[in-house]
Amino acid sequence: MIPAETFSGKKVALFGLGGSGIATALSLQSGGATVTAWDDNPESVSRARAADIPVSDLRQEDWTGFASFVLSPGVPLTHPKPHWTVDLARGAGVEVIGDVELFARERRRAAPDAPFIAITGTNGKSTTTALTSHMLASAGRDTQMGGNIGRAVMTLDPPTPDRHYVVECSSYQIDLAPSLNPTAGVLLNLTPDHLDRHGTMQHYAGIKERLVAGSDTAIVAIDDIHCAQIADRLERAGHDVIRISKRLAITDGYFADGHALLKAEAGQITQVATLEGIGSLRGQHNAQNALAAVAACLRAGLSLKDIQPGLDSFPGLAHRMEQIGRKSRVLFINDSKATNAEAAAPALSSFPRIYWIAGGLPKEGGIEPLRSFFPRIARAYLIGEGAPGFSATLGEAVPYEISGTLAAAVEHAAADAAADPSDESVVLLSPACASFDQFKNFEVRGDAFRAAVLALDGIEPIGGTPQ
Numbered sequence: 001m002i003p004a005e006t007f008s009g010k011k012v013a014l015f016g017l018g019g020s021g022i023a024t025a026l027s028l029q030s031g032g033a034t035v036t037a038w039d040d041n042p043e044s045v046s047r048a049r050a051a052d053i054p055v056s057d058l059r060q061e062d063w064t065g066f067a068s069f070v071l072s073p074g075v076p077l078t079h080p081k082p083h084w085t086v087d088l089a090r091g092a093g094v095e096v097i098g099d100v101e102l103f104a105r106e107r108r109r110a111a112p113d114a115p116f117i118a119i120t121g122t123n124g125k126s127t128t129t130a131l132t133s134h135m136l137a138s139a140g141r142d143t144q145m146g147g148n149i150g151r152a153v154m155t156l157d158p159p160t161p162d163r164h165y166v167v168e169c170s171s172y173q174i175d176l177a178p179s180l181n182p183t184a185g186v187l188l189n190l191t192p193d194h195l196d197r198h199g200t201m202q203h204y205a206g207i208k209e210r211l212v213a214g215s216d217t218a219i220v221a222i223d224d225i226h227c228a229q230i231a232d233r234l235e236r237a238g239h240d241v242i243r244i245s246k247r248l249a250i251t252d253g254y255f256a257d258g259h260a261l262l263k264a265e266a267g268q269i270t271q272v273a274t275l276e277g278i279g280s281l282r283g284q285h286n287a288q289n290a291l292a293a294v295a296a297c298l299r300a301g302l303s304l305k306d307i308q309p310g311l312d313s314f315p316g317l318a319h320r321m322e323q324i325g326r327k328s329r330v331l332f333i334n335d336s337k338a339t340n341a342e343a344a345a346p347a348l349s350s351f352p353r354i355y356w357i358a359g360g361l362p363k364e365g366g367i368e369p370l371r372s373f374f375p376r377i378a379r380a381y382l383i384g385e386g387a388p389g390f391s392a393t394l395g396e397a398v399p400y401e402i403s404g405t406l407a408a409a410v411e412h413a414a415a416d417a418a419a420d421p422s423d424e425s426v427v428l429l430s431p432a433c434a435s436f437d438q439f440k441n442f443e444v445r446g447d448a449f450r451a452a453v454l455a456l457d458g459i460e461p462i463g464g465t466p467q
Helices: 019-030 042-050 084-091 099-110 125-138 171-175 201-213 225-236 284-299 304-312 341-348 368-376 387-394 406-418 442-454
Strands: 011-015 034-038 068-071 095-097 116-120 143-147 164-168 184-187 217-221 240-245 253-257 260-265 268-274 322-327 330-334 354-359 377-383 400-404 425-429
Touching (some): 011 019, 019 042, 019 099, 068 084, 116 125, 116 201, 116 284, 125 143, 125 164, 125 284, 125 304, 171 201, 201 217, 217 225, 253 284, 260 284, 268 304, 322 442, 330 406, 341 354, 368 377, 377 387, 400 406, 406 442
Parallel strands (some): 116 164, 116 184, 184 217, 217 240, 240 253, 330 425, 354 425
Antiparallel strands (some): 260 268, 322 330
């Protein structure tokens, strides 16, 4: 745990007592703050009491006595309207911050030169964060990873000059971290997302921009117009900007050409690494993730000789194009995290011959946006409530069956793929749907797929533990 000593002797209000909220309250108490916490959920309040965190309905408190208000990132700050606690804090002139802001202040107090990489973007944050952390750790660096992935940021080990931090930041967390100042800030991409919480695309993009604007070095992927404009704006303002691209041969920065990761500088192009043969980093989207991780790790002090071994040994993330096993020429991939069509597109673009397991609780638009990938699909196996609608979209373009259950889909897809004479076929779970019709969440769905695959006769599990 990181004791929040910057709040020593201060009274702090806190709202939101989920896992990260309780961790933040304990951090504040450990640092010497007097905490008053609350949550709209009585069960969360009871858990806080059991953890010896003082709780009180913040409607009844005198807010003029609070130095700061720590808000859970899951609670509305601005849209569709501010939470009632935000109105009370602002009415009393109390700053509204989150746990990532606490971390930023504690790092500045205790070890301002501790390497700190913060990563954001609409898609790819978790893979890039895990890959960056893995590369640093594999090079022997003392590495802490957390934030919007894995551990709550204030549960990490306290800052020291040689301790490296890799923190995934959601837009909600950035919005509550006004003094966020990473050594290297990464912005991967921007597409419309969470607009119910941010109001407009412009506001959403502006929040993401804050992370790289506050960084010593801004690493910005320029493959979408929003990010390209942010990179230009930061450079004009005098910031140190490193551009990356998964599809453009840029003249200054890092870009991908097939499997090769290249650096362009002063008219010279050199190869810094390759993704060839790295199954956990298939696809153009993972080229972007890898470029960002490479640029960030080099900025944090790794040498070029450290880069390739870190990439080669990356096990990937569970449920994100996770390699489960192989049976003869058939590869089995768990992409359960793909809960809508846009999220399923990267996996479908990465393999030429696919036995596709799809379906669940459908999202608006279904799988129509994936039509350009239909020629890659040898056969589809449809499950859950989305099956009838998906079958109508597939029509005569793709052979399909309505398997009903995931277990049946795995059995039938494995048998059909085994009979395929292609050099390599892929049984791919990339549902393009939420899981809630048949499973508690996408993790449980992915675990069920993994178990079904590993139960097949003759399966050879693929080594490495996903992060």
